[in-house]
Amino acid sequence: MLKLYEFSTSGNCYKIRLLLTQLEIPFERIEIDITKGESRTPEFLQKNPNGKIPTLEIEPGKYLSESNAVLFYLSEGTKFLPTDKWEKAQVMQWLFFEQYSHEPYIATSRYWISILGKAKEYQAEIKQKQAGGYAALNVMEKHLENHQFFVGNSYTIADICLFAYTHVADEGGFNLNQFPAIQNWIERVKNQPLYRSILR
Amino acid sequence: MLKLYEFSTSGNCYKIRLLLTQLEIPFERIEIDITKGESRTPEFLQKNPNGKIPTLEIEPGKYLSESNAVLFYLSEGTKFLPTDKWEKAQVMQWLFFEQYSHEPYIATSRYWISILGKAKEYQAEIKQKQAGGYAALNVMEKHLENHQFFVGNSYTIADICLFAYTHVADEGGFNLNQFPAIQNWIERVKNQPLYRSILR
Numbered sequence: 178m179l180k181l182y183e184f185s186t187s188g189n190c191y192k193i194r195l196l197l198t199q200l201e202i203p204f205e206r207i208e209i210d211i212t213k214g215e216s217r218t219p220e221f222l223q224k225n226p227n228g229k230i231p232t233l234e235i236e237p238g239k240y241l242s243e244s245n246a247v248l249f250y251l252s253e254g255t256k257f258l259p260t261d262k263w264e265k266a267q268v269m270q271w272l273f274f275e276q277y278s279h280e281p282y283i284a285t286s287r288y289w290i291s292i293l294g295k296a297k298e299y300q301a302e303i304k305q306k307q308a309g310g311y312a313a314l315n316v317m318e319k320h321l322e323n324h325q326f327f328v329g330n331s332y333t334i335a336d337i338c339l340f341a342y343t344h345v346a347d348e349g350g351f352n353l354n355q356f357p358a359i360q361n362w363i364e365r366v367k368n369q370p371l372y373r374s375i376l377r
Numbered sequence: 378m379l380k381l382y383e384f385s386t387s388g389n390c391y392k393i394r395l396l397l398t399q400l401e402i403p404f405e406r407i408e409i410d411i412t413k414g415e416s417r418t419p420e421f422l423q424k425n426p427n428g429k430i431p432t433l434e435i436e437p438g439k440y441l442s443e444s445n446a447v448l449f450y451l452s453e454g455t456k457f458l459p460t461d462k463w464e465k466a467q468v469m470q471w472l473f474f475e476q477y478s479h480e481p482y483i484a485t486s487r488y489w490i491s492i493l494g495k496a497k498e499y500q501a502e503i504k505q506k507q508a509g510g511y512a513a514l515n516v517m518e519k520h521l522e523n524h525q526f527f528v529g530n531s532y533t534i535a536d537i538c539l540f541a542y543t544h545v546a547d548e549g550g551f552n553l554n555q556f557p558a559i560q561n562w563i564e565r566v567k568n569q570p571l572y573r574s575i576l577r
Contacts, residue, residue, distance in 0.1 A: 227478060243473035245473050250462070253462065262450070262453065265450075266447075267441070269443070269449045272446070276477050277480075278429075
């Protein structure tokens with residue numbers, strides 16, 4: 178059985194749980210407490226030398242890291258990744274957009290505020306992340322104003338990947354009230370078959 | 378003909394030039410001076426709403442952004458992207474590693490020091506980027522100690538993507554002397570057929 182090494186409140190880990198659930202693939206969850214350095218132990222570095230979660234154990238001793246690489250691997254050949262070359266390229270574009278222009282702002286702020294509970298200690302850093310996070314949300318809003326989903330009018334790993342931290346952006350201090358298209362898209366994602374919440 | 382909107386000293390843009398050259402695909406280059414805000418004009422935001430280069434115009438009005446998404450798109454079906462599912466997943470893993478754990482440290486420092494020429498003004502920021510950059514180089518060094526290339530013993534877009542900023546890491550204040558495996562790999566990449574330098 179697949180083993181998911183994860184920190185369960187992490188959106189990057191939730192992406193994998195959501196896709197695996199929607200693919201009806203069973204998996205075992207192993208909690209790695211990153212706030213206690215558990216992803217940096219010599220034992221864990223054997224699994225992922227970059228010391229990060231999620232890491233998926235595909236079969237004994239065979240590990241894949243980077244949440245969006247795992248989404249790609251699991252979705253190939255399923256309805257969650259288009260086969261059309263141009264649509265697949267656009268999925269990839271949104272996956273890299275998420276890791277470069279979205280996650281480092283919104284997920285990082287959420288980590289300081291809601292996971293560590295240290296909004297005061299990280300006040301200056303959180304303030305620095307606001308502009309970048311809102312820029313990413315603006316790019317998403319503009320796209321969703323005339324698209325039901327990110328690519329090709331159907332729900333793909335581009336949606337799963339961007340949903341993970343966007344739907345909990347308020348936990349990072351981002352207000353979604355000014356983004357009606359994003360709010361409607363969040364509802365569409367939540368209405369997908371076999372949807373599961375980040376809380377479980 | 379493909380049109381590459383680029384800032385030519387950017388490693389992210391160089392990745393695309395290198396692959397297109399090795400694929401023997403002709404392309405037109407259009408310089409966008411990011412230091413003058415040229416990727417943020419209303420006209421350019423029509424091409425890439427995220428306001429970043431490189432952006433590749435595949436055909437009139439059809440644009441693809443995110444350097445590693447472009448590498449993926451161009452390399453599918455060529456020797457630069459494995460067809461084996463597991464090897465392809467590992468390529469993806471390194472592509473996301475590069476954009477999350479490598480580029481934000483090494484490329485950003487190089488931008489401040491060697492592109493803007495403002496090492497003094499950005500002294501504090503550059504210092505903050507050192508640990509992350511060296512951590513990424515250590516992950517690469519460890520992998521290259523027993524691999525000729527990043528995935529599957531052959532030269533792929535994983536190598537192209539990591540090469541772009543690694544071989545000019547000194548321009549970002551990173552010393553490669555302590556990384557012999559990386560240095561040897563850089564030579565192997567430079568010896569690939571149809572290699573072109575970042576300078577042209």
